Amino acid sequence: MNSDSYFDQRKTTSIQKLREIKKQLPLICNEYFIGIQNSTSELTQLGYATDLRLFFQFLTTQIIEFENVNIRSFNYQHLAQVTTTHIEMFLEYVTYYETDGKPRRNSLKTKARKLATLKSFFKYNYNKNNLPCDPASKVMTPKMLEKPIIRLDVDEISRLLDVAEAGEGLTPQQKAYHKRTAKRDLAILTLFLGTGIRISELVGLNIQDVDFNNNAFKITRKGGNQTILYFGDEVARALLGYLDERAQNPLLDDEPALFLSLQNKRINVRSVQNLVQKYARIITPLKHITPHKLRSTYGTTLYQNTNDIYVVAEVLGHKDINTTKKHYAAISDEIKRAASKKVTLRSNRVDYSDQLDNNDEE
Numbered sequence: 001m002n003s004d005s006y007f008d009q010r011k012t013t014s015i016q017k018l019r020e021i022k023k024q025l026p027l028i029c030n031e032y033f034i035g036i037q038n039s040t041s042e043l044t045q046l047g048y049a050t051d052l053r054l055f056f057q058f059l060t061t062q063i064i065e066f067e068n069v070n071i072r073s074f075n076y077q078h079l080a081q082v083t084t085t086h087i088e089m090f091l092e093y094v095t096y097y098e099t100d101g102k103p104r105r106n107s108l109k110t111k112a113r114k115l116a117t118l119k120s121f122f123k124y125n126y127n128k129n130n131l132p133c134d135p136a137s138k139v140m141t142p143k144m145l146e147k148p149i150i151r152l153d154v155d156e157i158s159r160l161l162d163v164a165e166a167g168e169g170l171t172p173q174q175k176a177y178h179k180r181t182a183k184r185d186l187a188i189l190t191l192f193l194g195t196g197i198r199i200s201e202l203v204g205l206n207i208q209d210v211d212f213n214n215n216a217f218k219i220t221r222k223g224g225n226q227t228i229l230y231f232g233d234e235v236a237r238a239l240l241g242y243l244d245e246r247a248q249n250p251l252l253d254d255e256p257a258l259f260l261s262l263q264n265k266r267i268n269v270r271s272v273q274n275l276v277q278k279y280a281r282i283i284t285p286l287k288h289i290t291p292h293k294l295r296s297t298y299g300t301t302l303y304q305n306t307n308d309i310y311v312v313a314e315v316l317g318h319k320d321i322n323t324t325k326k327h328y329a330a331i332s333d334e335i336k337r338a339a340s341k342k343v344t345l346r347s348n349r350v351d352y353s354d355q356l357d358n359n360d361e362e
Contacts, residue, residue: 005256006204006266007220014042021049026056026074032124041223051117058090076130084135087118091142108142115141150287151297157193159283164189169282180262185275187242188259192276192291194235196298196316198222199291203269205258207243212236221317229315299324 022029029052033045040048056074059066063086069078094106094114106114115136122136152160163169164186167178178185191197201219209218216230231239246252246260257266272291280289287293295316303312313324 005206007224011042014046018042018046018049021046021053024053024071025049026071026079028074028076028079028125028130029121031128031130032121035124035128036120047113048117048120051114052121054094054114055090055118058093059086062089062093076125079125080131082122082135084138087115087136087139090118091115091139108144112142112144115139149296150289150293151300152193152284152287152289152294156284156287157297160279161186161189161193163282164279170278174278177262181275183238183242183245184259185279187238188272188275189279189294190235190238191231192294193298195229195231196295196302197229198295198317199269199272202259202291203267203272206256207258208256210239210258212240227317 018033022033029049033049036045036048056071059082060069060071060074061067065081066074066078091111091114094104094111096106097104119136119139122131122134125131126134165182167175167182170178188202191202197219198221201221204220205217211217214230215232215236216228218226218228220226249264252260252264255264255266259267259272261267261271276289276291276294280287299312299316302315303309306312309321309324312318313321316324318324
């Protein structure tokens, strides 16, 4: 099994799911997916297909003009009748709806992504002369609310690693599992915080991808490109501690994955998310810490130590430097705390009651 097996499997799974969803879409969508296959990843195409399925379900169940149209038979003549208002109604609909009796809610960010799908779909068909106009181009993208960028400060980083190592604050049930996962969990958290690796990149790592002679490892970036990252001695110690323990299990000799679940299989994304949140809730319950927040923490620390936004962009694998500037050059909690101490209130307070008493004596 080669180092790309995880990503190859993920690609295969995405293709299989995409094919199943396409069977539920209008036949006219086939041309669109053929047209974008060389410019978008399988995961992106799967997301587009999921959004389009919901859109056509909405049209044929919620819009009078299309209520007698079978989704599979939805043709270009029908598509030409879709208006800007219909698309705006769809965005309002997905704010809250039900599927199989289960409530579904979508944030502004998710609605913006669904609109991006429709803009891509209608623009493609307009450019191919399948439509007389592009109604989606006239729909305004939902205004995104600026969320505070959440990261860990220096003390929180230290306490997070201490909790992962010692297990303090865990429930009795969690402590029972912790005895078997402590070194693995510490290695995962240390790798996140020491390299800024993405969760998919971490999950996809194989043992052979790590080179301790050079403190380096090879990862597969978004889009399939491979690159080499480097790590410090703290990360090396955590990884070696985990690998020493892992090597004691002879059943794992043929398993290439670096990080394993309790079932001795490659750990999955959800499990990594859960373990990060499990430890983070103990040390900072008011912050919703995810693997991506650990990546943000590393990016901010790297920027503060190098003051070079281009280095941060290169290490984190950002194609657009503006993304790096937005997320990692922002003022940190540490700086804000320091700034708050520069302003003192009432430090030179005058006791006016004493002044009044003195004036009375005069």
